[in-house]
Amino acid sequence: MDLQKIKALIDLLADSPLAKLEVIEGEERVKLVKAKRRGKRAEAPSGDERAAVTSTLGTQGSQGAQSPLAEPAQSVDTPQAAPATTSEPQLVRAPMFGVVHLTPAPGEAPFVNPGDTIKEGQVLCTIEAMKMFNAIESELSGAVLEILVAPGSEVESGQPLFRIG
Structure with missing residues (x-):
């Protein structure tokens, strides 16, 4: 999965009410989790919030390379x-x-x-x-x-x- 597609998925998640998004294409897999902003009340996410990539890319059976966008996973309250x-x-x-x-x-x-x-x-x-x-x-x-x-x-x-x- 190319970087352009991952960026588009991040933008899609940031603009949606979903807290998580997982995309599987063949043997490639990406899981996005919307990060909570510190210091904000728990309300509907604003459009400027970004999603954190919490999984690795590559085949499911291998370790895969860590995405350059990867951040530590954060818990999401729904x-x-x-x-x-x-x-x-x-x-x-x-x-x-x-x-x-x-x-x-x-x-x-x-x-x-x-x-x-x-x-x-x-x-x-x-x-x-x-x-x-x-x-x-x-x-x-x-x-x-x-x-x-x-x-x-x-x-x-x-x-x-x-x-x-």
Whole structure:
């Protein structure tokens, strides 16, 4: 993936309400995470905020070269995924419109099943939008109580995907 395309993705993320963006093209993979600005209130990100590249480029099976734009990963707080202080089940919601895929590839085992114990950052599914697959990661640890969508179905932004307890 060339530097021009990565810069365009950074600008796209900075201008969008999304907190994370992951792009996989063949064996190349780039993951962008919007950095929080220090000293600002937690509001909608302004257009001048930049995204931090938090992954390496190259093939998935190799170390890959570190991007010249790479910065240390920073945690991103999103209102939909704030961990609960009670034992109440939480919903994982779709961050965008697209087609949900519950397996990494046709014929493979699902990312998660009801009853599975998951960790924060674990991939739950992917959402395909504009021929790009976006990994949806859990923002909390717990057990998958229910999968609320069917494989291959279209989902809207904000639609509940999983119930985690």
